[in-house]
Amino acid sequence: MEIRFAGPDDMTQIKRLWEYCFDDPTEFVNWFFSRRYRSENTLAVYQGKNVRCALQLLPYKIMLRGQPVKTSYLVGLSTWPQYRGRGDARALIRHAFEVMRMRQEWVSILLPFRYDFYRKYGWEICYHHLMYSGDLEILGPAGKILDDIIPAEKEQIHLMNMCYQKFMKAYNGYVVRNEDDWDRLLDDLHIAGGTGYIVIKDSEAVGYVLFEISNRQCKVRELIYTTPEAKSALMRLIANHYSQVDTIVWNAPPDDITYMDMPNPRGVMYKQPYVMGRIVDVRQALRILRPSREVDLKIQVIDPVLEWNEGVFNLRNAGGFMEVASCSALPQVVIPITTLAQLLWGYITPMQAQKQGKLDVRDDRAIDHLESIFTPAINYIIEDY
Helix, strand or coil: CEEEECCCCCHHHHHHHHHHHCCCCHHHHHHHHHHCCCHHHEEEEEECCEEEEEEEEEEEEEEECCEEEEEEEEEEEEECHHHCCCCHHHHHHHHHHHHHHHCCCCEEEECCCCHHHHHCCCCEECCEEEEEEEEHHHHCCCCCCCCEEEECCHHHHHHHHHHHHHHHCCCECEECCCHHHHHHHHHHHHHCCCEEEEEEECCEEEEEEEEEEECCEEEEEEEEECCHHHHHHHHHHHHCCCCCCCEEEEEECCCCCHHHHCCCCCCCEEEEECCEEEECCHHHHHHHCCCCCCCEEEEEEECCCCHHHCEEEEEEEECCEEEEEEECCCCCEEEEHHHHHHHHHCCCCHHHHHHCCCCEECCCCHHHHHHHHCCCCCECCCCCC
């Protein structure tokens, strides 16, 4: 068994493995392997020249705690059935961590096929959506739209990106999109038969929506807006598809309150766990924190997968920046790597973690320090690969 980056002639094998393991439309697979696949971002387990197991590390930049952070979105982990149960996936994931660390990617994200599978390797849920699912009426009545609305085309990427950036300032953990990201996103929408519209005011985009319609269901991929008027116009636009649509599915931000204005919101929304996060390097990842008060805290991190994350770390406020250093002192708090990821993302609070037994506080004074370091955040990410 050998683990290495894919060679220039290995794409056909890896594509065939993807098609075997995942139920994706042929059009999407062909597009993905022509546009997104890169051998330098693909790791595989080989037996001779044959691929046994593979995964891909898609590079992104996310805004985490107000800091732009490089990351890899792990996708496409797949193994031929005759090689399953031999530890190929575990060995490949471990090698992927080493690659990420070498690339100075201190955190990782993924959308799992099963949460318990990836939890074993140190990822934990750090995002969820508020999912609306029901009759088209949940968006409100159809009707006349007075706003200036144009189709969402690639020529308008700059307008949509400015609107996206303004909307996302309220959130944490989102993708900092570049032109290639937008190009990929709109291509993927087009392959699925989707479309989009932009609300224009004073030559600027104040909102946009991207959606697809299939089997009389409208799936809203993105509903982004900077004014309540723009949101209302876009929802009315979707509702105007009543001759084509019976039901709607919309993965809204976790703090969305659209349901408050619905005539009967019961049963049309629920919390949907989404992307998982993982700390690849504790020392480096925690340095993105910006403590607002004096901190001198010793935490012990438990990471059964990555030995460089194991041990006791001293967290200190060094002039508004977090200083993270290994130490030999007794820990005030013991934290599993999964819980530490959720604290770093601000997905849960230290008090919640303690209440659920997700960390062990050995010094009562430590919880106040943890609360000041790991403040809560509202995480929102739309990308699913």
